[in-house]
Amino acid sequence: MNRDLIAGAVLLAIAGAYYATIDTIAESTLSDEVGAAGLPRLLAALLALIAVVMMARAVLAARAARKATAAVHHPDEDEENDASVPRALGLLLIGAGYVVLLPYAGYVVCVALLIAAIALYEGAARSWVVPAAAIGGATLYWAIFVKLLGVHQPAGMFFQGWLS
Template sequence: MRSNLITGTLLLIFSVVFWFGADAIPKSRLGGSVGADGLPKILAIALGVLSAGLIVQNLLMMRAAQVTANAGSKATGEPISVYLRGFGMIVIGAAYLVLVPYLGYMLTIALLLLAVAIYNGKRPTAGLLVFAIVGSVFFYLLFVRVLDVPLPAGFWPRLIG
């Protein structure tokens, strides 16, 4: 529980730093009512609220555990498997980052969606494959077409010509 409290505090500090970074984005006369700093500030607020919620939740859980311990019950710590599952998710994310320049965004995001679903207990089915394909197309359209974020195409364009 203490690690979640530390994480929440660090994320809250990061959200404040992120806010000041967003506030430092130069203002433009061409910007409308919401400037270039609008979205980063909204993200900083969301991160701050979620971090504060995590802190409050953990403080309440620590207090409940202390009350339980004082009542004579022995409070148990988190099993190591919880940390190993979290580490597994980090490994999946790291594999995504390593593969995306080579395989391209669409294929890698589909593999990421499949890997995360299977890692979290979903059985590999045709429906899961459809989910990964539709999800990768959705994220490609969202980021590359709508938001105009250039993402790696991988080796596919060289194969096609």
């Protein structure tokens, strides 16, 4: 069975379990129409969507592989598949770094660092595009969450009073 299909099924189960626990979030008297569970519900739905897309891609790839008449051995593909666990651990470490730095550096700086770190980790060319995308992406996420949705993000110890 394809690893992506299994991973998608596991992610779908996690999304279902996460969604089932959302009802335990207490509603505040200060809640708006979205409520305290609005963002977690959105995240659970996005995780489920990603899982379904991942499973569909795995099924379509397996179907296409069966239809192929000649199997050609590509050593580069084997190396990429063998490196999937270390690659996932690297991404996990980048995410952990984000979580550790967030209270100190704040949301905007951490999101910019996260975008840049993942882009470079995934092999993006070291050019002006990476910091531009990181700064633009962080600014866009800040504008969406803080200004548009009114969800205040941590400013961080170093930037108290800015960007709020």
